[in-house]
Amino acid sequence: MDPNQKRAKAVDRVDSVDTGAASSESTRMCPFPDEVLERVLSLIGSHKDRSSVSLVCKDWYNAERWSRRHVFIGNCYSVSPEIVAARFPRIRSVTLKGKPRFSDFNLVPEDWGADVHPWLSVFSTAYPFLEELRLKRMAVSDESLEFLATNFQGFKALSLLSCDGFSTDGLKAIATNCKNLTELDVQENGIDDLGGHWLSCFPESLSSLEILNFASLNSEVSFDALEKLVSRCKSLRVLKVNRNVSLDQLQKLLLQAPQLMELGTGTFMQELVSGPVTELKNTFSNCKHLVTLSGLWDATPLYLPVIYPACARLTFLNLSYATLRSIELANLLTHSKSLRRLWLLDTVGDKGLEAVGSCCPLLEELRVFPADPFDQEIFLGVTESGFVSVSRGCPKLRYVLYFCRQMTNAAVATIAQNCPDFTHFRLCIMNPGQPDYLTKEPMDEAFGAIVKTCTKLQRLAVSGLLTDRTFEYIGKYAKNLETLSVAFAGSSDLGMEYVLGGCPKLRKLEIRDCPFGNAALLSGLTKYESMRSLWMSACNVTMNGCRELAKEKPRLNVEVMKDEGSDDSQAHKVYVYRTVAGPRRDAPPFVLTL
Amino acid sequence: MELELSLSPPYQKTPSIINKSFHGGDDDRCSSTVTRFPRVSWNQDEDDDNNKRFFNGEYQQDMDGDGEGLIGWPPLHSWRKRFMEENHSGGEGFNGRVDEEGENINVMNNNYNELLFVKVKMDGVGIARKIDLNAIHSYQMLTSTLIHMFHKYVENDEDGASYKLMYQHKDGHWLLAGDIPWEMFIQTVQRIQMVRK
Numbered sequence: 001m002d003p004n005q006k007r008a009k010a011v012d013r014v015d016s017v018d019t020g021a022a023s024s025e026s027t028r029m030c031p032f033p034d035e036v037l038e039r040v041l042s043l044i045g046s047h048k049d050r051s052s053v054s055l056v057c058k059d060w061y062n063a064e065r066w067s068r069r070h071v072f073i074g075n076c077y078s079v080s081p082e083i084v085a086a087r088f089p090r091i092r093s094v095t096l097k098g099k100p101r102f103s104d105f106n107l108v109p110e111d112w113g114a115d116v117h118p119w120l121s122v123f124s125t126a127y128p129f130l131e132e133l134r135l136k137r138m139a140v141s142d143e144s145l146e147f148l149a150t151n152f153q154g155f156k157a158l159s160l161l162s163c164d165g166f167s168t169d170g171l172k173a174i175a176t177n178c179k180n181l182t183e184l185d186v187q188e189n190g191i192d193d194l195g196g197h198w199l200s201c202f203p204e205s206l207s208s209l210e211i212l213n214f215a216s217l218n219s220e221v222s223f224d225a226l227e228k229l230v231s232r233c234k235s236l237r238v239l240k241v242n243r244n245v246s247l248d249q250l251q252k253l254l255l256q257a258p259q260l261m262e263l264g265t266g267t268f269m270q271e272l273v274s275g276p277v278t279e280l281k282n283t284f285s286n287c288k289h290l291v292t293l294s295g296l297w298d299a300t301p302l303y304l305p306v307i308y309p310a311c312a313r314l315t316f317l318n319l320s321y322a323t324l325r326s327i328e329l330a331n332l333l334t335h336s337k338s339l340r341r342l343w344l345l346d347t348v349g350d351k352g353l354e355a356v357g358s359c360c361p362l363l364e365e366l367r368v369f370p371a372d373p374f375d376q377e378i379f380l381g382v383t384e385s386g387f388v389s390v391s392r393g394c395p396k397l398r399y400v401l402y403f404c405r406q407m408t409n410a411a412v413a414t415i416a417q418n419c420p421d422f423t424h425f426r427l428c429i430m431n432p433g434q435p436d437y438l439t440k441e442p443m444d445e446a447f448g449a450i451v452k453t454c455t456k457l458q459r460l461a462v463s464g465l466l467t468d469r470t471f472e473y474i475g476k477y478a479k480n481l482e483t484l485s486v487a488f489a490g491s492s493d494l495g496m497e498y499v500l501g502g503c504p505k506l507r508k509l510e511i512r513d514c515p516f517g518n519a520a521l522l523s524g525l526t527k528y529e530s531m532r533s534l535w536m537s538a539c540n541v542t543m544n545g546c547r548e549l550a551k552e553k554p555r556l557n558v559e560v561m562k563d564e565g566s567d568d569s570q571a572h573k574v575y576v577y578r579t580v581a582g583p584r585r586d587a588p589p590f591v592l593t594l
Numbered sequence: 595m596e597l598e599l600s601l602s603p604p605y606q607k608t609p610s611i612i613n614k615s616f617h618g619g620d621d622d623r624c625s626s627t628v629t630r631f632p633r634v635s636w637n638q639d640e641d642d643d644n645n646k647r648f649f650n651g652e653y654q655q656d657m658d659g660d661g662e663g664l665i666g667w668p669p670l671h672s673w674r675k676r677f678m679e680e681n682h683s684g685g686e687g688f689n690g691r692v693d694e695e696g697e698n699i700n701v702m703n704n705n706y707n708e709l710l711f712v713k714v715k716m717d718g719v720g721i722a723r724k725i726d727l728n729a730i731h732s733y734q735m736l737t738s739t740l741i742h743m744f745h746k747y748v749e750n751d752e753d754g755a756s757y758k759l760m761y762q763h764k765d766g767h768w769l770l771a772g773d774i775p776w777e778m779f780i781q782t783v784q785r786i787q788m789v790r791k
Contacts, residue, residue, distance in 0.1 A: 162671070
């Protein structure tokens with residue numbers, strides 16, 4: 001690009017921040033030529049840092065926008081594709097997130113929006129050399145995938161998480177047309193699975209694949225095609241297959257790809273034949289670079305030992321699809337001392353968690369999912385005691401997601417003392433509004449202990465019986481909190497007001513089924529523009545309250561989702577977010593922008 | 595051990611909390627799991643209309659169509675829920691399956707898209723359960739599974755000898771289980787009942 005041409009370009013400033021450098025035409029603040037500045041800035045990866053850089057002065061704003069290769073858009077409706085394309089001319093990689101997080105739990109109706117297609121249309125002209133697209137909670141159609149596959153010649157990496165609206169036909173288009181594909185990651189989406197033929201659409205000439213993840217697809221793919229693909233893609237480092245791939249087949253794949261770093265197995269159970277077990281063990285032992293292991297569906301004590309040789313090197317083990325019991329887990333963990341991240345099913349019980357505490361001193365992240373979330377038997381799963389055991393043995397814990405049926409304030413206080421470095425604390429006591437089961441008191445002190453002790457806390461999800469006191473603690477002590485999830489909690493508007501009045505770094509607040517009303521909603525008037533979004537559903541907010549918010553804050557989109565058959569004056573689902581793109585033009589009939 | 599089914603967990607029986615089951619004993623409406631959501635009164639003061647109205651009303655409205663409870667709760671992704679449903683047939687008992695001789699059973703490659711769930715009800719127990727018959731390969735395994743599933747309702751009875759296993763044929767009539775080969779059984783069984791002798 002001709003530097004003179006660049007300097008002459010008008011600055012499409014999105015924000016109206018004037019740094020006082022408007023007169024820098026003649027008195028240049030920056031002693032370097034543009035190219036040097038750009039080169040330096042191109043080394044800055046973090047988008048937050050880049051935002052800061054762009055605010056320094058006009059020259060830096062320009063140098064930053066020309067050197068940016070990756071753009072991260074946390075809310076697809078906060079900005080329009082046209083604005084993005086106008087500001088950043090040289091993007092190669094886009095991360096785009098759409099629906100509010102509660103859509104993962106069916107709280108957002110279908111056809112709500114977040115369609116990726118308008119973005120792709122603009123990108124096809126603005127970024128014809130786009131290489132990477134990472135989408136989360138977007139609506140993606142087969143037509144969009146085909147459009148992507150055929151309009152971007154150098155396209156390399158596609159990652160879809162929690163998206164829906166497409167089928168395996170869309171994957172066919174990607175496999176067929178993207179000649180330089182390095183990544184195809186489609187786990188955990190609402191895919192319409194029409195069969196496994198898509199995998200056979202990769203041409204024989206394609207050997208560039210580095211990441212392939214189709215773990216959550218149900219249909220069988222042609223093993224022959226898969227094996228050939230794996231064998232010719234010498235740079236393959238991540239392979240996560242689906243449950244239909246048998247142990248024998250896995251064995252064959254691993255022989256072709258000993259260089260793998262991340263492996264998601266298929267089913268881990270099959271007919272017992274003595275030969276393959278020892279061979280399989282050797283094969284795993286030969287995968288010297290394996291650091292992540294997942295899948296392991298139907299894993300039993302019969303076959304689990306084959307992974308033992310690889311366990312010593314593992315840093316991330318995802319057992320959340322393996323219904324292991326405590327003894328099986330304990331045996332496995334004695335081989336896995338290097339684990340940093342561990343995901344489990346609660347079938348392992350408190351005893352299993354004791355084993356975690358004893359074997360994994362380097363553990364930083366633990367997620368325990370319920371195997372039977374709707375079963376009310378309280379003797380199933382894990383309790384406060386398991387959590388405490390882990391906290392004793394794993395002082396480096398910083399990320400926890402824990403589903404349980406009982407908890408006490410004292411236990412959580414102990415956990416906080418043992419693990420003061422929590423950055424993410426997500427506790428889900430599965431019965432809504434359940435108190436401390438020993439003292440019968442609310443769980444306020446538990447979360448109080450967390451926010452007081454864990455000063456680095458960025459993300460918090462609360463549960464159990466909670467009064468406004470919990471929120472008083474949060475507002476007062478959680479100085480670094482960015483994301484807060486609340487359900488079935490609080491006693492009055494005060495609760496939400498405490499949070500909005502404190503928590504200086506709050507960006508995302510999602511609330512369901514709480515007694516917070518208009519006063520609470522409006523108490524955040526000055527705060528919402530500094531946040532990404534607010535979600536409130538099944539609370540006490542009315543249309544009038546929302547209208548007032550919308551009137552006072554024109555730069556926010558205040559959207560109300562109408563519910564069939566509910567009172568028209570109540571605002572059943574409210575989604576508020578800052579935007580520079582104005583009200584949505586693609587809102588379906590049930591979404592009202594006030 | 596009493597057979598009477600307590601519909602709410604013991605720890606919730608405190609004076610300030612009202613417990614009420616949302617489901618009656620209607621089997622036909624029961625899915626594999628019955629969720630009991632108590633109405634929780636936040637305050638000791640029963641006359642606090644705001645709170646009472648709020649929680650009782652909202653819980654009722656947000657119930658899932660098939661009676662599984664509140665929408666979106668617990669907060670688990672649908673792909674994880676799907677996996678759990680597939681494993682609901684008492685998966686724990688099947689790790690390392692062995693048959694009567696202690697030999698490992700030849701497990702057929704399950705086509706995971708085909709699940710054969712049938713409802714199982716035990717005399718005297720209000721809640722029906724469901725099991726996946728495709729994951730079970732013999733009558734012996736069926737009885738062990740059922741014992742494991744309903745064990746807390748059976749009084750010190752290791753082999754369930756005080757119950758007999760009846761099944762409803764697809765023609766509608768009830769028969770004693772065990773007379774026909776297993777493969778034929780799973781073709782015709784509609785539902786299963788454990789009947790007290």
